[in-house]
Amino acid sequence: MRLAFPEDSVGLVRPQMLHFSEPLTLACGRSLSDYELVYETYGELNAARSNAVLICHALSGHHHAAGYHSPEDRKPGWWDSSIGPGKPIDTRRFFVVSLNNLGGCNGSTGPGSLNPATARPYGADFPVVTVEDWVHSQARLADALGIQQWAAVVGGSLGGMQALQWTISYPERVRHCLAIATAPKLSAQNIAFNEVARQAILSDPDFHGGHFQEHGVIPKRGLMLARMVGHITYLSDDAMGEKFGRELKTDQLNYDFHSVEFQVESYLRYQGEEFSGRFDANTYLLMTKALDYFDPAAAHGDDLAKTLAVARADFCLMSFTTDWRFSPARSREIADALIAAGKNVSYLEIDAPQGHDAFLMPIPRYLQGFRSYMNRIAV
Amino acid sequence: MRADLDIIQEWIPAGSRVLDLGCGDGELLARLREHKEVSGYGLEIDPQNIAACLDKGVNVIEQDLDKGLGNFAANSFDVVVMTQALQAVHYPDRILEEMLRVGRTCIITFPNFGHWRCRWYLASKGRMPVSEFLPYTWYNTPNIHFCTFKDFEALCRERQVRVLQRLAVDREHRHGWASRLWPNLLGEIGIYHVSRR
Numbered sequence: 001m002r003l004a005f006p007e008d009s010v011g012l013v014r015p016q017m018l019h020f021s022e023p024l025t026l027a028c029g030r031s032l033s034d035y036e037l038v039y040e041t042y043g044e045l046n047a048a049r050s051n052a053v054l055i056c057h058a059l060s061g062h063h064h065a066a067g068y069h070s071p072e073d074r075k076p077g078w079w080d081s082s083i084g085p086g087k088p089i090d091t092r093r094f095f096v097v098s099l100n101n102l103g104g105c106n107g108s109t110g111p112g113s114l115n116p117a118t119a120r121p122y123g124a125d126f127p128v129v130t131v132e133d134w135v136h137s138q139a140r141l142a143d144a145l146g147i148q149q150w151a152a153v154v155g156g157s158l159g160g161m162q163a164l165q166w167t168i169s170y171p172e173r174v175r176h177c178l179a180i181a182t183a184p185k186l187s188a189q190n191i192a193f194n195e196v197a198r199q200a201i202l203s204d205p206d207f208h209g210g211h212f213q214e215h216g217v218i219p220k221r222g223l224m225l226a227r228m229v230g231h232i233t234y235l236s237d238d239a240m241g242e243k244f245g246r247e248l249k250t251d252q253l254n255y256d257f258h259s260v261e262f263q264v265e266s267y268l269r270y271q272g273e274e275f276s277g278r279f280d281a282n283t284y285l286l287m288t289k290a291l292d293y294f295d296p297a298a299a300h301g302d303d304l305a306k307t308l309a310v311a312r313a314d315f316c317l318m319s320f321t322t323d324w325r326f327s328p329a330r331s332r333e334i335a336d337a338l339i340a341a342g343k344n345v346s347y348l349e350i351d352a353p354q355g356h357d358a359f360l361m362p363i364p365r366y367l368q369g370f371r372s373y374m375n376r377i378a379v
Numbered sequence: 380m381r382a383d384l385d386i387i388q389e390w391i392p393a394g395s396r397v398l399d400l401g402c403g404d405g406e407l408l409a410r411l412r413e414h415k416e417v418s419g420y421g422l423e424i425d426p427q428n429i430a431a432c433l434d435k436g437v438n439v440i441e442q443d444l445d446k447g448l449g450n451f452a453a454n455s456f457d458v459v460v461m462t463q464a465l466q467a468v469h470y471p472d473r474i475l476e477e478m479l480r481v482g483r484t485c486i487i488t489f490p491n492f493g494h495w496r497c498r499w500y501l502a503s504k505g506r507m508p509v510s511e512f513l514p515y516t517w518y519n520t521p522n523i524h525f526c527t528f529k530d531f532e533a534l535c536r537e538r539q540v541r542v543l544q545r546l547a548v549d550r551e552h553r554h555g556w557a558s559r560l561w562p563n564l565l566g567e568i569g570i571y572h573v574s575r576r
Contacts, residue, residue: 316433335440336450339420342396346433349441365426372433 005068008084009076010042010091013067015107018144024102024137027293030127033116037141038107039063039099042083043091045147051379052147053089054138055079055098056155056162059230059287060279062106065098066091079156081362088370093379094151102137103129103286111282112213122282124210129286131158131294135165139173151377152176153313156359157326158287161294164334167311168296174313176377178370181323181359183330184304184337185295190325193233194288200225201281210282219281224272226284231271236322236355240264304337314344316373318366320358321351346373382552383570384410387460387486390544390572391415395457398481400444400474401464404428405437412437419456445469448477456482463568465489465531466522472534479540484574491547493527493563512550512567528563535573544572 005011017038025031040063045052055065057078066083068076083089083096100108103126111126118125142150153174155163160182167177183190201207204222208215235243244264253261260266297304315338319331328349338345350366352358358366384407391397393415399408402421405428411417422442423429432439442450444461445468459482461474466489468474478485490513491497500508507517515522526534528547535542547558547566558566 332450339440339450340452340455342418344418344438345420345440346438347440347442348429365430368430369433372430376433376436 008086009080010067010084012071013040013042013064013069013077015040015063015069017107018141020137020140020144022140024133024140026127026133027130028128032102032109032127035102035109035137036107036113037099037102037109037137038104039097039141040065040067040077041098041145042066042096043094045095045145046379048379049147050149050151051094052142052145052150053094053096054142054150054153054163054166055083055089055096056134056138056153056159057098057101058155058157058159059291060275060284061100061159062104063098063100063108064106066096079360081360082367082370088367088374089154090371090374094374097141097145097147099138099141101129101134103283103290105280105283110280111210111286112280121211121213123213124282126282126286128289128293130290131161131165132169134162134290135169138162138166139170142173149173149175151379152178152374154178154180155182156180157182157356158291158294161291164308165294165296167313167315168307171310171312174311176316176373177311177313178316178318178373179331179334180318181320181326181331181356182317182334183326184297184334186292187330191292193229194292197226197229198285198288200229201285204281207281210285212281218276220276223276223279223281223284224269226272227275227279228268228272231268233325234356236324236353238322238353239355239357242353243267304333305340308334308337308343309341311338311341311343315346316369317345317347318359318369319347319349320354320356320366321349322353323356323358325356381406383462383488383548383568386546386548386552386570387462387488388414390486391417391458391460393417395419396455398422398451398456398459400448400459400461400478401467402428402432402437402439403462405432405435405439407460407462408432408437409435444474447473448481451481453480454483458482458484458486460486462486462488463490466524466526468524471524471526472538475534475540476538479573479575484543484572486570486572488568488570489526489531490522491528491563491566491569492525493529494567495564496567498564528566528569531569531571535571539576540573541576542571542573546570 021034064077065079066077100106115122153163153166160179201222204219206217207219247263297307300307319328335347397419399421420438459478497508547562
């Protein structure tokens with residue numbers, strides 16, 4: 001058991017839950033009559049309620065962004081490198097809110113929850129949720145917490161899309177938007193990878209049309225494959241080469257298809273295996289669909305500058321040189337649109353070998369830029 | 380406080396939209412925002428400078444000038460500024476064209492290689508001038524396209540660029556009688572205000 005947490009950690013944290021009984025109409029046309037959101041908070045809301053920061057999670061993320069759930073926890077929250085006393089999102093100044101999105105599998109209402117209409121788990125019947133839906137649900141969470149305006153909405157990847165959407169859906173409720181390693185919409189290649197992941201899940205015999213819970217099984221194999229495909233896109237060629245090269249697990253080749261021969265195969269299988277034990281297949285389908293559907297400019301004649309014209313926030317965009325999932329060019333599209341719209345925007349292209357995953361890593365220049373930007377936010 | 384910034388500041392109308400190429404630590408934009416309600420962006424590639432811009436609250440975009448300004452619309456800025464970077468870009472003529480496309484007017488400052496000290500150094504030692512002002516040797520300098528005032532003005536004439544204002548100053552950015560009399564010989568830094576004819 002650990003005796004103390006690191007000094008710059010938010011320490012022991014506990015998830016909280018809020019129940020919402022006002023129906024939420026979703027982009028797909030259906031609505032959720034009532035739902036729950038699980039969230040965590042770090043730091044203190046100031047008297048003026050002006051120091052709140054919303055953290056939006058990515059594809060497989062959740063509410064546990066920083067700190068530890070128990071003294072025995074080996075790993076802190078997923079963005080612990082950036083949130084804590086003295087860290088870029090300094091919890092001595094900011095009140096940080098991080099939630100698990102609707103459709104998630106970490107406590108918020110999602111496919112694994114009971115459908116009040118049938119008293120059975122939603123499974124495949126859970127409605128498709130979009131980035132806009134999430135933002136609306138997050139606005140209700142803000143209302144419930146007494147937060148009229150966020151000092152900043154912050155997110156990486158799919159989380160960055162939510163941060164952008166906030167400035168479009170609720171321009172008067174966001175002062176600063178930090179969108180990291182993200183894109184204004186997916187490319188055909190992005191969607192293609194998502195489709196492979198979904199097909200892996202859908203074609204698993206244990207998927208049972210999304211109602212696997214009722215059969216007492218999980219589509220482990222499909223989820224594992226989905227994660228393996230996803231994981232390849234999170235790393236750069238260099239990062240993989242550096243980590244594994246062509247290194248073999250054993251000394252000789254086996255000339256078969258079943259044994260794990262290369263180190264990289266072993267790594268991917270481990271990642272897939274671990275993931276399939278903790279993540280819900282239906283949630284994975286929903287989250288990848290939300291990614292595919294995100295395209296705020298579509299409603300404005302594909303004019304991103306026009307789309308972002310309503311925003312009142314100042315923006316900070318960051319990308320990573322070896323990220324090929326959401327390459328720097330995708331962030332530059334957003335930066336260019338914001339410049340064309342006359343918004344305050346800063347853009348940093350961080351030289352990092354880690355690929356898309358870099359946004360979760362303690363890269364000095366990244367954290368320095370992040371910190372500098374957060375420091376200038378008046379609360 | 381850099382005196383060239385004082386001079387440049389005077390040439391920029393209040394409330395302008397400004398693009399500062401190679402904006403360094405963002406000092407010019409910070410001052411323009413404070414004193415002239417100017418909005419704008421700085422382009423920069425040096426990480427330390429970018430961090431300094433962020434600290435000052437200046438909008439900074441990480442962008443390599445050698446890759447052009449293709450992402451900026453024509454006439455989208457009132458003034459495009461480039462201080463002490465002309466000599467460090469790969470294609471000074473192209474960046475000049477780009478600046479004139481994006482901005483209504485442009486302000487450019489650069490060191491004058493026709494200054495008598497440079498001429499003396501080269502003439503007497505037969506080697507590339509190294510001084511406190513240009514503290515690099517030929518192989519490690521970021522400055523790859525030195526020119527003189529005469530050279531720059533010839534380029535302007537050739538490309539139909541109108542010189543609206545010109546100041547030749549010394550390294551402390553003073554403009555005395557000497558640099559007025561023989562700018563190309565006695566001016567160390569040129570500050571040019573140009574526009575498309």
